[in-house]
Amino acid sequence: MKIIQILICAIFCFFLSCESKNNSTENTTPKSHEDKKINHKGEQYPSITLDIMRKIFEESDYADFVFYNTNFSMSMDQKPSIQGTIRHISESVPAIDPACKAIGRVFYQIDGENFMEADIFFENDCKYYIFYENKKKKYANQMTEEGINHYNNIFSQLGNPKGQ
Numbered sequence: 001m002k003i004i005q006i007l008i009c010a011i012f013c014f015f016l017s018c019e020s021k022n023n024s025t026e027n028t029t030p031k032s033h034e035d036k037k038i039n040h041k042g043e044q045y046p047s048i049t050l051d052i053m054r055k056i057f058e059e060s061d062y063a064d065f066v067f068y069n070t071n072f073s074m075s076m077d078q079k080p081s082i083q084g085t086i087r088h089i090s091e092s093v094p095a096i097d098p099a100c101k102a103i104g105r106v107f108y109q110i111d112g113e114n115f116m117e118a119d120i121f122f123e124n125d126c127k128y129y130i131f132y133e134n135k136k137k138k139y140a141n142q143m144t145e146e147g148i149n150h151y152n153n154i155f156s157q158l159g160n161p162k163g164q
Contacts, residue, residue: 042096045140060108067104088147100126
């Protein structure tokens, strides 16, 4: 077991050193959080910015989750609960599959106004959020393992397992 951990650590360090060598020969301007994109067949969106995530985390006072094709929705007005949902959003950009359909939408509010909303994708290999700005798709982020476990728990309690 210890050998496997050492091997994984060594491989990680190798990839890190290769990446820093590649970065040193390129333009030294640091890339922003928004520049992380993955090439794929579907639409492409950058990751939601850290500033927006920080604003949701610090200022959002209400979150509303509406799930399509169910008679279930979920609302939160306690800051720790709302902040917990932020941990479900990875900074990694997903490969958008046009065949996948949103299962719901989350609305983050600040002082009674919708600040940010996102479609929730949670089926098969589609576990991500697409965020809207001015009613247009703007950002996309994968779901974290914590988020996947959270939604699996919700849907298993409803007797409707998703994401299998």
